[in-house]
Amino acid sequence: MTEPVIDVRGITKAFGGLVASDDITLDLKPGEIHALIGPNGAGKSTLIAQIAGALRPDRGQVWLTGQDVTALDTPARARRGLGRTFQISSLAMDYTVLQNAMIGALGRRGDVMRFLRPVMRDTALREAAETALDQVGLSEFRALRTAELSHGQRRQLELAVALTLNPRAFVMDEPMAGLGAEGSKRLITFLSELRARTPILLVEHDMDAVFALADRISVLVGGRIIATGPVSEIRANEEVRSAYLGQEDVQP
């Protein structure tokens, strides 16, 4: 049995009287795309924050590539191989596209405390950055200021930066959000090929993308996982249909 790359065990988190995460257990296996779906307010963001290290759970553990990372903060988890993309693009807006990619490559290599070398002439870093930009199709925009990119291009850049980290696993928070039909199709193809190299925990609302990409789906409702399994199982599951998919049928 292959060891999961991300292993979430019994995560529980309450804010005052509100239980945002209720004994959540799920995992991400190598080579798969595991989609996490659920209605708004189900607690997806809270769960992602706890996996990424931005929030401490009240109970439970988060394991990454066989190590308990529950006590580690976000940078430490990123160094251990967790690549996260944000729902709202989190980029250095004054920097160029290339510079943002370089930040990722530099963070990956780790030797940040160097004070006299010109970083933009570092060939190894540039190569890593350019490769990532090439993979997402942003190469020709490398000199553009990030603030001037379109929304879709920013999403691409967000992905590119995550790629430079060469992570062991991706956690992607609604990567499809705001992309048009063209962009969505391209991203679906891209992610589908990506999974062989790096598994992806995918939080998404776009059900077309979910059904096209997911190997497994977990459904989060009211802070609890009500079902986990392959696509066909989930589609047939009564509880899921009434709680969530029933609403989604209306979605374009």
Next chain:
Amino acid sequence: MSLILLVEQALNGLQLGVMLFLMAAGLTLIFGVMGLINLAHGSLYMVGAFAAAAVAGLTGSFLLALVASLAAAALAGVIVEMTVIRRLYDRDHLDQVLATFALILIFSEGTRWFYGSVPLYLDRPEWLSGTVTLPLGIEYSAYRLALIGAGLAVAAGLFWMIARTRLGIQIRAGENDREMIGALGVNISALYTLVFALGAALAGLAGALIGAIQSVQVGMGEPVLILAFVVIVIGGIGSIKGALVGAILVGMTDTLGRVLLPQAFALFMDASSATTAGSALASMAIYLLMAGVLLFRPKGLFGGATA
């Protein structure tokens, strides 16, 4: 170190604290509601003091002077808010700092140009110039006692306003979600001007009240402003309660520190070294207090939601 002296100094500390509260309350309200850091608050303090001194000089009435200080400071606040401050709400903190620093320069030099560098004097009123006999046989300045009373009254009034009035609700809502109250139909622009003017009036009042104890001169506001910042850091931004607690803490620490520390040092040093060392440490006492609070509560004692 007699008990009487200790109680007197404690009362002085309370008086200082309560006056600092007037400054800090305005600052923290302005930050809580508008997200604006206002370095020119010290200038508004100064305007209040000068207005009071001028009117007292003309009419001889302390009460009229106080009214004048409130009016002048509030008016200055309104003018400044409408011309400069409202352009800063959307800007980052650096811009706000720089622009309000520029205002300090303009106010200070403008006042100096108008009145010169020689301090003005504001006399405390006849009916408060004596002493009051307190329990334990302590004779305490009637004026200072009145200041403590006035400050606490203002505090009570502020708490009541925030908790019970329409304006208070708008303020509390604005502190939580600025965009939302606009969507709910509140006239944001008017609210902001009002809050700024209120803060200015409080500062002006403090300036006038203190002006009768110390002198009225250019540059009197900035040291008080910085003390008010210390109060806010300790108390927590956006919290009136924090401002009151912080202010009294700061007032007490500063006043009692200046009295007690040299005495403490005198226990194991010779007199003159003790005075030097004690005074030097006392001058740093409130900042050390602030540092101490920061170690354990980076957002202040009651801070959290805003900032």
Next chain:
Amino acid sequence: MLNAALLLGLLAIPLWAWIVDEPFTITLVTRAVILAIAGVGLNVALGLGGLVSLGHAAFFGLGGYAMGILAYHAQTYTPLIEVPFLIEGTKSMPVIWLVAIAVSALAALAIGALSLRTTGVYFIMITLAFGQMFYYFAISWPAYGGEDGLSIYVRNGVAGLNMMDPLTFFAICYALLLLVLFIVSRLAASPFGLMLGAARQNPARVEAVGQGPYRLYLTAFVISGAITGLAGALFADLNRFVSPVMLSWQTSGEIMVFVILGGVGRVFGPVAGAALFIALEHWLGGLSDYWHIYLGAILLGVVLFARGGIYGLIAGRGVAHD
């Protein structure tokens, strides 16, 4: 390029002044150069790191007092401390500079370690407060002049050069400015600079790539304090006088003004800003005793309408790096 023009101008004016024998002008430009160093220092924290430090006068003043105290003990032939080990005064410039840098760096480490646990407005208020703390301490410590300050009779020395000669002293300061500009330019273009700039714009992004913003900010703050401390030592040397005014909030504000006038975030910005400030101080100050009103108005105008400062107006919008 504006950079070159500025540097050449700062070199040419004193040379011309030396030729026509106007030592006052040389001193004026030296003042601008020293204040430029202070501004470049602040800019590392403010422009590169996005840290709005309103208490940088603490470092400026500490550097000044380091110089003042060491020189005072040298000129009075008394040691600084005898126990636990002997420290004597010195009039050697390089030693004084090193001490000023070390003391300022240490202070920046202490203040930064505490203040950087907060963000936004808290940070601004806290740095302002710590600056005041040093100011009040200097006033109440009588040994070194207290409120009246400390006078130093002879300028410090370097390898037998005659430092009392304005042009020689100017040359030393100018050389230091060039050195500091070189270092900060490299810093801005380095891996550290890239990540620091990212932290300024988006700390969450920095965390997501595995780095900690706090460490970056603190390092920048310490470097910033050290450079400003060096400027303080030079300033005290120039005036042969150090007083608590060097630690005041007004001084903190002024240093920030140089940076803004020139354009925050541009490595050479403070050079332009300091030059402009000194020029204004000289000309407007000559016209009116209340020239600060005009300074305030100009500053207000820059903040509201010409946000990028001189470099913004002339060089146009650019990326963070020069």
